Amino acid sequence: MNSLNPVHKVATQLLDVIKAHEPRLSPAARLDRARELLRLVGISADRLDSYPHQLSGGMRQRVMIGMALALEPQIVIMDEPTTALDVVMQRQILGQLVELRERLGFAVLFITHDLSLLVEFSDRIAIMYGGRIVEEAPAATLYRDSLHPYSEGLLRSFPALRGPRRELSGIPGSPPDLRAMPTGCAFHPRCPKAFDPCADRLPVLGPPPDRAGPARTVACWLHPAPAG
Numbered sequence: 001m002n003s004l005n006p007v008h009k010v011a012t013q014l015l016d017v018i019k020a021h022e023p024r025l026s027p028a029a030r031l032d033r034a035r036e037l038l039r040l041v042g043i044s045a046d047r048l049d050s051y052p053h054q055l056s057g058g059m060r061q062r063v064m065i066g067m068a069l070a071l072e073p074q075i076v077i078m079d080e081p082t083t084a085l086d087v088v089m090q091r092q093i094l095g096q097l098v099e100l101r102e103r104l105g106f107a108v109l110f111i112t113h114d115l116s117l118l119v120e121f122s123d124r125i126a127i128m129y130g131g132r133i134v135e136e137a138p139a140a141t142l143y144r145d146s147l148h149p150y151s152e153g154l155l156r157s158f159p160a161l162r163g164p165r166r167e168l169s170g171i172p173g174s175p176p177d178l179r180a181m182p183t184g185c186a187f188h189p190r191c192p193k194a195f196d197p198c199a200d201r202l203p204v205l206g207p208p209p210d211r212a213g214p215a216r217t218v219a220c221w222l223h224p225a226p227a228g
């Protein structure tokens with residue numbers, strides 16, 4: 001949302017991207033493409049003439065999504081895409097993004113702390129702790145039956161989206177210092193289920209032997225991956 005240059009109009013910034021990557025397009029064709037991109041993300045083409053401060057936060061976000069789609073990407077990486085937006089606007093933007101994804105066929109990689117958003121909008125979720133993936137599974141599976149204690153803690157940090165109420169407890173302690181990582185499983189100083197091997201041996205990411213069904217992996221001594 002704050003990536004737009006505040007002293008240039010939307011047109012200048014969109015046309016700049018198109019010109020840099022599609023230098024053979026004529027100026028008229030570039031303008032047509034910029035109009036089309038705005039319409040694609042639900043913004044009237046006459047907003048090309050606006051400065052960023054004349055747009056709402058949600059509109060600025062949409063302009064950035066339009067700009068990202070200018071080059072017809074196969075994948076869009078979104079790092080905390082809706083952090084500064086209110087919940088209603090978050091839902092609108094992500095709903096529109098999902099619709100564009102279906103229509104244009106690109107993939108989206110979300111990077112976020114908002115697990116409730118991921119559960120709703122993602123196909124698969126990878127949970128990272130201390131710079132490593134510690135669990136990876138289809139979103140619905142992870143929500144229903146998370147295996148790693150850190151994933152469980154994250155899920156207990158926001159209210160249940162549906163079904164019975166659940167106690168909110170959060171995760172005690174602080175994230176590890178990446179310059180001095182704990183030995184063994186990096187989560188062991190905070191893990192309520194830590195036991196013998198956890199402080200000394202790093203668990204490997206692999207399929208949990210005690211769960212059949214959809215492809216999933218976890219790095220935890222409670223569900224040790226088969227050797228080999």
Ligand code: SF4
Nearest residue numbers: 185188191198220221
């Ligand atoms: S390996 Fe041990 S410390 Fe790490 S998450 Fe699993 S139970 Fe907890």
